[in-house]
Amino acid sequence: VKLEKESQMDEITMSLPPHVLVFPSPVQYPITTMFDLAELLCLSGLDITFLLIPYTKSLLFDHVNIESRLNPYPLIPPIQYSHLNPRPSIRLHTISDGLPSNHPQSNATYQLLESMETFTKPVFKDLLTSGRLVSDEVGQVSCIISDGYMSFVYDVTKEIHVPVISALSSSPSSLWLLSNLPNPTDDGSNADSIIRRVPSMNGILTSEDLASMCQSCDWTDPTIKHLRKQIRELSRAHGLILNTFKALDGPILSQVRSICPNLYPIGPIHTHLAVRQEAELLIPLLNYSPEENKNCITWLDSQQPKSILYVNIENKVQLEWVQTRELWHGLVNSGKRFLWVRQTESITKEGRVPPKILKGTKERGYIVESASNVQVLAHKAIGGFLTRGQWDSIIQGFVEGVPTICCPSSLDQHVNSKFVSKSWKIALDEEWRWERNIIEKMIRDVMGSKRELIDNANKMKNSGRKSVKKDMDQKTLPPHVLIFPLPLQGPVNSMFKLAELLCLSGLHVTFLVTDHIHTRLLKYSNIQSRFDAYPGFRLETISDGLPDDHPRSGDRLMEMFDSLKVKTKILFKELLTSARLNSDSRRPVTCIIADGIMGYTCDVANDVGLPIIYVRTISACCLWVFFCLPKLIESGELPFAVDDDLDKPIKSIPGMEGFFRRRDLPIESRFLWVIRPDSITSDPTEIPLELSKGTEERGYIVGWAPQEEVLAHRAVGGFLTHSGWNSTLESVIEGVPMICWPYFLDQQVNSRFVGEVWKLGLDMKDTCDRVIVKKTVRELMEDRKDEFRKSADEMAKFAKQCLMEGGSSYGNLERLVKDIKAITRT
Structure with missing residues (x-):
């Protein structure tokens, strides 16, 4: 219990x-x-x-x-x-x-x-x-x-x-400015020089727009030191x-x-x-504010549209009586109607109010202790807003399309007021003084004389609401995954399958390939028809930085890797930060899935704030060997001389001590044989007559074949392969025994597991002798046919069970999709 x-x-x-x-x-x-x-x-x-x-x-x-x-x-x-x-x-x-x-x-x-x-x-x-x-x-x-x-x-x-x-x-603008304050040890710093070296702000701000505590360049000021520390943290x-x-x-x-x-x-x-x-919530918005706010809303309801100036100066900075007096005169003398939130604690040394001002206030004004900025600014009667320039107030004002007067006092208010007046052109601030004549003129300007302010404020209102609506609309869209495979045939084919799986799971996918790979896809496959069934799929291209005539062959892979790391890295970041991948029908990229051998993708993902998931298209056993290489060096098992015993067991790879040999390490072999004509290094026409005749009788040579379909055909009884991991898996799932002839990277490790661990075929490592090839083919297709077929069938059965509901691969895919949705930025 x-x-x-x-x-x-x-x-x-x-x-x-x-x-x-x-x-x-x-x-x-x-x-x-x-x-x-x-x-x-x-x-x-x-x-x-x-x-x-x-x-x-x-x-x-x-x-x-x-x-x-x-x-x-x-x-x-x-x-x-x-x-x-x-x-x-x-x-x-x-x-x-x-x-x-x-x-x-x-x-x-x-x-x-x-x-x-x-x-x-x-x-x-x-x-x-x-x-x-x-x-x-x-x-x-x-x-x-x-x-x-x-x-x-x-x-x-x-x-x-x-x-x-x-x-x-x-x-954000005030944060960026404060983050660019110089170190206290910098010599010769002054407010103007600070402004000039702040990216994206030069030409907008002046020294007067720095908060008063910054204008003196006293970097030992406790408040400045506190701000600098917080921004660093x-x-x-x-x-x-x-x-x-x-x-x-x-x-x-x-x-x-x-x-x-x-x-x-x-x-x-x-x-x-x-x-x-x-x-x-499917309920009307409630009036959440105190009783006094309801009274001022009732007063606003009785006023003409766009006729009221709303005055709310934040209570963190107290007003001297002389400031209050000048503001009050300016409000009344402007002849405009106004709603003034005048908190008692924000005014010091209150003096006698002239009767003329009291009379003008009674005729055209309404003074309250508190009000809801959001509700007041949204009211149809409001035609202008006088504020300190606190960011919350600024953004609340322009969302409602209300032109603004800024009277900044401290911290970010100076920067905010400059941006809303100079950059967005929806406010006045450059003329502000605590003088009644100037205040009167600014009120008249903002309440109708300067039509440009009203037009710009309406544009900003539409922009703000459109942004929220777009964000709301996009919240209903699936996560958007960008898949970036290593630009080689095997990894691209494997990642294409992953892209299809994710599309079937309801995700949007952008598949990013290099221009060279894109050309090959168009030449050798009908890529568009393959993905027509997936409306969430999109193909994008990026340069690998190599010239068009570069062969991009196996013996020059490092040139491609170097180019990707130096040139493509920059282009990849530009792509993610541009609008090229955005549209109304899909979110911005929410997650990156990249080949784990391309480490620079992680640097870019961190720079732009996106989560990244790595995929390795090599086998897990080979990845483990790579991971253990430092341990092999430390134990003295690497390096070894070329003429040493290649069949000597490797002892420093946990889980492989009983069967892994020196010759199984992922090192380059001496021979390459690929059927594709563009991969043969000599003239393919130089074939002996007896081979041509034998091929005509028992063989068929093509430049390309759909490997999955061929391996799935009932006529296929064996597979001679370099043992790339994709080819190995495709053979496993179809229950086809293999002859492994590895060339480089993970192929050596894969071939050893196929032959020695899983017993699915023969490992023909280091062999390019016709007699051995003949013997190996006969052994696979005749002498040990039943033995290999039985092992292959059992492994195929296990593989297919993993893909069924309840199977390990099925469950792990569901977990992957769930994790992608969980890390999607909302």
Whole structure:
């Protein structure tokens, strides 16, 4: 009974959704974005623990009706769930930041992060290892998503072996700029020189666009040192989530991959969430904000379309009374109607408000303590947006097509404001001063005088929504696998079979071949008709870097390998980062399957942030021999002299001690015989008369044959082969005994296994004598025919059983497809 209960518990545990812990930065706006991200992940079937410090928990509850926000998730159709497949959920959990409750945390972000580095770090480790986050319905934390500026998380998770994905709510452009700050030891650095050497930003930014703490070039400033450290540490993360999309930040994203190759640009996150909620929850979006937000929405409902300027200046930077006064005058004097989120704590030294201003506000304005940016900016009455330039606010504004005025203050706001005004041309920032006349003019410009801003804002709105829709559409598409075989006939043929299997399993496949191989395929096969049945299959070509007249023969393989490693590697990366492989009907490449002998493909895959699976088309036994070569050298069994005893057993290869000899090692032989005319090194017409006559009586010579069909024919009773692994397997599956005449690489090892281990034929290694060939053929086809046929039939039976449902190969293919789907970036 105990064992049965344990088995049931194991079954339930295995069926639990993955458990992700989301740990945001202790700042209001990253928290709201991270909460949107948590909801997105929950809608994708993941269990979420949302970890907060007490201060950020109070912020979240002040600005979000958290209970209402979480209510939709029990409405996920329950038919999908059971006790063996529980419903995913979001839970809140708190952790101490180490600061006293009366500490002014709203204006001490750096001190707060410092305290968390010292105090919260051990508490966080204890939380993860204590079991407090685990229950019958929630499994162990399997992944952590933390703010990218809290690097202490990496230290903790390294000790407990849990992967970390970082998330940043700041813009990719500000991240890239900060990553290019010079070392403190650099001499002669100034703000202008920094800007000039930042790739993709020269000509857009000026020294004034650096945050004030960077303009002085004081690299010993604690905040700068903290930022530099956090950006360096990003490379430790498994990936990086960014609140942007390719159409907006494509050039910058390609640069940011040098910091963290595996990027997840899934924005705009708030729009992405709204689209997912409508599509998957099948309920209308709820009003999640506090009562005051409902009142301002009611006020907006009574206003004319595009008539309201929305003013929301983030509360992390307090305004002096003189700034508040000038802004207020500018709002009222502009004659435009406005909604102003004016948080009391963001204003210091408030003075007397002139009656004229109060009267103008009563006539044309509405002031509230808090409001939902997302809901307000989406309202039809909003025609402009005045913001500090925080990235979350910027992206929320342009998704709704709202022209913007930026009044940047700190950190990434300067960079963001420059990009939205100069690069995307949807905002004003270059004229901003805390002077009522300038503010008045900018409000009038953004609310209608500058039509260009409105037109560009609408274009960005369409671009953002199109990106989310395309992403949503592509989520329903199968994973897209790129297969890149070694450009030789055998590996290409083998990988073609794998491509067909994956297509049959519902995956999209791009099969990448060199131009030379493509020409041969068109010449010797009807490749297109072979794959017409697979709409998810596509053939692509790439140069191998060799001249057209290069023979690409076996004796010059190293020239091809060198060219692939030097020239094709560059082209391969360009192909993966270009739009050439993309279309509306298929995802971008989500996984690479490449021949394991082409190690450079792994370098490229890591550079572009794609998972890679290696395929070796040689036999497992030969791969094991290659793997053991260092051990042979270490033991003194290699090298040996040419005139040494070649039949001496090799003792340092585990599992092969009893039968493997020196002559079976994968070294080059002295003779090559291939039927294809282009592979014969002498004149094929120089054939003795008696051979021609004998061939006419008993033989048939062709330039090419469909090997699988020939081996499957009932007339075939034996197969003389070089013992390439594909040919060996094709012979095994058809139960055809073999004569092995190996030439190079794995063929020596394969031939030994065929003859000595599996007893499927004869090993004719090192022989090019007509008498031996005659004797071997007679032995296979006559003298020992029944013996070899019996062994071949038994092995064929075992091979076919492996391919049936329940067989090992059948199950492993299912596991491969499952893994490809699991590692597909979503």
